[in-house]
Amino acid sequence: MxxxxxxxxxxxxxxxxxxxxxxxxxxxxxxxxxxxxxxxxxxxxxxxxxxxxxxxxVKDRPVLRMIEDAERDGRLRRGKTLLDATSGNAGIAYAMIGAAKGYPVTLVMPGHVSEERKRTVAAFGAEVVYSDPLEGSDGAILAARDLERADPDRYFRPDQYANPSNWRAHYDxxxxxxxxxxxxxxxxxxxxxxxxxxxxxxxxxxxxxxxxxxxxxxxxxxxxxxxxxxxxxxxxxxxxxxxxxxxxxxxxxxxxxxxxxxxxxxxxxxxxxxxxxxxxxxxxxxxxxxxxxxxxxxxxxxxxxxxxxxxxxxxxxxx
Ligand SMILES: Cc1ncc(COP(=O)(O)O)c(C=O)c1O
Known part of the structure; x- marks a missing residue:
């Protein structure tokens, strides 16, 4: 792209x-x-x-890198939706970069994240799924995995917690x-x-x-x-x-x-x-x-x- x-x-x-x-x-x-x-x-x-x-x-750097590494090796193609669990800032980065590049974005956030973050990702046009606030960011990770499992062809889930492109962005x-x-x-x-x-x-x-x-x-x-x-x-x-x-x-x-x-x-x-x-x-x-x-x-x-x-x-x- x-x-x-x-x-x-x-x-x-x-x-x-x-x-x-x-x-x-x-x-x-x-x-x-x-x-x-x-x-x-x-x-x-x-x-x-x-x-x-x-x-x-700080999340702009790893999110851009995870997306562009996946574009390069074919894991992310036009028509796929970006999906990830985020306590907020990565979500804003996904929403902003997804909007700029033309990918739909679905984010799973714990229900208690600040109102400003929820509104910001909505302003960029991202869809938000709320996970149980009592389960914190871990609950959001599990819920994002479930969404992907239910429809693997639809989503590309960079999985910022396990994706080496995350730390490599900072390394480079x-x-x-x-x-x-x-x-x-x-x-x-x-x-x-x-x-x-x-x-x-x-x-x-x-x-x-x-x-x-x-x-x-x-x-x-x-x-x-x-x-x-x-x-x-x-x-x-x-x-x-x-x-x-x-x-x-x-x-x-x-x-x-x-x-x-x-x-x-x-x-x-x-x-x-x-x-x-x-x-x-x-x-x-x-x-x-x-x-x-x-x-x-x-x-x-x-x-x-x-x-x-x-x-x-x-x-x-x-x-
Ligand atoms: C406000 C804020 N501080 C610190 C961090 C931690 O950064 P990292 O995920 O690279 O450990 C994050 C990550 O989401 C964050 O949103």
């Missing part, structure tokens, strides 16, 4: 404008102005601003970008665990280039938490792409600590992001506080406007 077509007058002149999907990746690495105060002079913490992707999250793009942006000086990489694609792909690449880079995984401190996008691995279905050898350590974060940091990011840095970014920054600052020299990079996963209807921004005083 020709998906990099540009608009234009049909002349041989160079095309004007850019393709939306070509804007995925290449996100900036942002320094902190205030929240890093108090760290040793030779220690810096940066956020990789994945919320500035066209779909507003996020990792090299961070190496270039830090001029190879990154010492610590911090990312939350959802499908684990971000941590596994980026962490693998960074360690291959420099085995001294320390990779830190972030997860909620309990199974029932409010940090959308992150999994409590010990009690969740283990994603097939998850490889715990990639991280050197794991830091557990309380939901309230993640929320408090997310609010501070908006008020003190001007960065309007979701709670999994706050969680990653709590962990990144905890790591940075122990260092005398270092460059700590945390992933900023998605934009804050996705959570207006959740307790993160529901009008309670900042903690």
């Amino acid at each position: 020709s998906d990099r077509r540009q608009g234009g007058a049909g002349s041989s002149a160079a095309p004007i404008g850019e393709d939306l999907l070509a804007r995925i990746g290449g996100t900036p690495l942002l320094g902190l102005r205030r929240l890093g105060r108090g760290l040793a002079p030779d220690v810096a913490v940066y956020l990789k601003a994945e919320w500035l992707n066209p779909g507003g999250s 793009t996020t990792g090299p970008e961070i190496l270039t942006q830090t001029r190879g000086r990154i010492s610590h990489f911090v990312a939350g665990l959802g499908t684990s694609g971000t941590l596994v792909g980026t962490g693998r690449r960074l360690k291959e280039e420099n085995p001294k880079v320390e990779v830190v995984a972030v997860e909620p401190d309990e199974p029932a938490h409010g940090i959308e996008g992150l999994k409590h691995m010990a009690t969740a279905i283990r994603p097939a792409i998850y490889d715990e050898r990639v991280h050197d350590r794991k830091i557990a974060i309380r939901t309230e600590a993640a929320y408090a940091m997310t609010r501070r990011l908006a008020r003190e840095e001007g960065m309007f992001v979701g709670a999994s970014t706050g969680a990653a920054l709590v962990a990144a600052l905890a790591v940075a506080e122990t260092l005398r020299h270092g460059v700590v990079v945390a992933i900023g996963c998605d934009a804050g406007g996705r959570y207006f209807s959740t307790p993160l921004w529901s009008g309670r005083a900042p903690i």
Whole structure:
């Protein structure tokens, strides 16, 4: 499928404008102005601003890669419907990229995902099937499998939890970008665990280039938490792409600590992001506080406007 077509007058002149999907990746690495105060002079913490992707999250990269790898090897053809389980951001990426490329999209989401996410995927024209909120993202995975089994010819289910194109997107793009942006000086990489694609792909690449880079995984401190996008691995279905050898350590974060940091990011840095970014920054600052020299990079996963209807921004005083 020709998906990099540009608009234009049909002349041989160079095309004007850019393709939306070509804007995925290449996100900036942002320094902190205030929240890093108090760290040793030779220690810096940066956020990789994945919320500035066209779909507003880190999931644009793996979803584009899973789709384009499947187009290349024939698993995805015109007429097929994209189907996957998603807690939200991957769904928005599927819906956006499906619309741009002309594929119908069906998403299975736990019933409790934020209203903003439900409305966003609907705006892109995706069909949504809701799974039992009490079963969380695992219930959505099982429901998507059932839908595919019932009509295998209709669907292409990339299965982001088991698809190596997920982590490879980060291995080939996020990792090299961070190496270039830090001029190879990154010492610590911090990312939350959802499908684990971000941590596994980026962490693998960074360690291959420099085995001294320390990779830190972030997860909620309990199974029932409010940090959308992150999994409590010990009690969740283990994603097939998850490889715990990639991280050197794991830091557990309380939901309230993640929320408090997310609010501070908006008020003190001007960065309007979701709670999994706050969680990653709590962990990144905890790591940075122990260092005398270092460059700590945390992933900023998605934009804050996705959570207006959740307790993160529901009008309670900042903690
Ligand atoms: C808000 C948010 N944070 C973090 C993650 C985790 O990323 P990954 O699936 O690459 O582990 C996700 C994934 O869906 C997410 O939506």
